[in-house]
Amino acid sequence: xxxxxxxxxxxxxxxxxxxxxxxxxxxxxxxxxxxxxxxxxxxxxxxxxxxxxxxxxxxxxxxxxxxxxxxxxxxxxxxxxxxxxxxxxxxxxxxxxxxxxxxxxxxxxxxxxxxxxxxxxxxxxxxxxxxxxxxxxxxxxxxxxxxxxxxxxxxxxxxxxxxxxxxxxxxxxxxxxxxxxxxxxxxxxxxxxxxxxxxxxxxxxxx
Ligand SMILES: Cc1cc2nc3c(=O)[nH]c(=O)nc-3n(C[C@H](O)[C@H](O)[C@H](O)COP(=O)(O)O)c2cc1C
Numbered sequence: 001x002x003x004x005x006x007x008x009x010x011x012x013x014x015x016x017x018x019x020x021x022x023x024x025x026x027x028x029x030x031x032x033x034x035x036x037x038x039x040x041x042x043x044x045x046x047x048x049x050x051x052x053x054x055x056x057x058x059x060x061x062x063x064x065x066x067x068x069x070x071x072x073x074x075x076x077x078x079x080x081x082x083x084x085x086x087x088x089x090x091x092x093x094x095x096x097x098x099x100x101x102x103x104x105x106x107x108x109x110x111x112x113x114x115x116x117x118x119x120x121x122x123x124x125x126x127x128x129x130x131x132x133x134x135x136x137x138x139x140x141x142x143x144x145x146x147x148x149x150x151x152x153x154x155x156x157x158x159x160x161x162x163x164x165x166x167x168x169x170x171x172x173x174x175x176x177x178x179x180x181x182x183x184x185x186x187x188x189x190x191x192x193x194x195x196x197x198x199x200x201x202x203x204x205x206x207x
Pocket of ligand 1 (some may be wrong): 007008010011014015016017018072091093094095096097098138139140141142178179
């Protein structure tokens with residue numbers, strides 16, 4: 001089993017979203033058997049470059065030209081990581097109501113017309129086989145539930161954009177309210193850990 005983790009916090013492994021994703025990765029590693037691998041992309045601290053002018057024409061490049069173009073090669077490498085993954089974990093903070101720019105840069109490399117999706121008269125059609133995607137979100141305020149005080153463009157956007165390339169099996173976990181004081185953070189961590197446990201090991205409730 002191959003696991004790919006894309007971690008987007010500028011705090012790196014100290015990020016709340018990264019730590020939340022550790023719990024997901026632990027379950028996947030446990031279930032992955034003896035040949036499990038974990039590929040890590042810490043793009044929050046080691047960002048991938050934004051697309052450039054020549055990338056806009058990538059659709060017209062031949063396979064040889066892609067090999068001669070650094071950004072196109074990077075796009076191929078990132079897509080290859082997704083293609084080889086049996087499960088994908090995205091750890092991300094909410095930034096300005098949506099995804100951080102580092103995650104948007106990754107998406108721009110991976111969601112590529114003619115490579116990971118096709119455009120037809122009926123709309124965009126994903127080329128990748130579906131596989132589970134787990135998203136671990138940390139946010140300073142709340143964006144869902146009765147106490148939400150801000151709109152959420154993060155989860156609908158990820159659903160739509162990953163769906164474009166064929167990834168529709170997406171599960172979200174979140175620690176909301178990291179800016180609301182230590183009690184709120186502790187409660188949010190506990191609830192998120194519980195949600196992950198229920199998802200991966202529902203039987204523990206009967207024990
Ligand atoms: C540039 C920036 C924008 C942010 N925008 C939001 C926001 O729109 N909504 C929110 O609830 N929190 C926002 N936050 C707070 C982070 O989501 C919060 O601190 C989160 O816990 C960080 O997660 P991390 O430790 O994984 O990086 C923002 C933080 C930064 C640095």
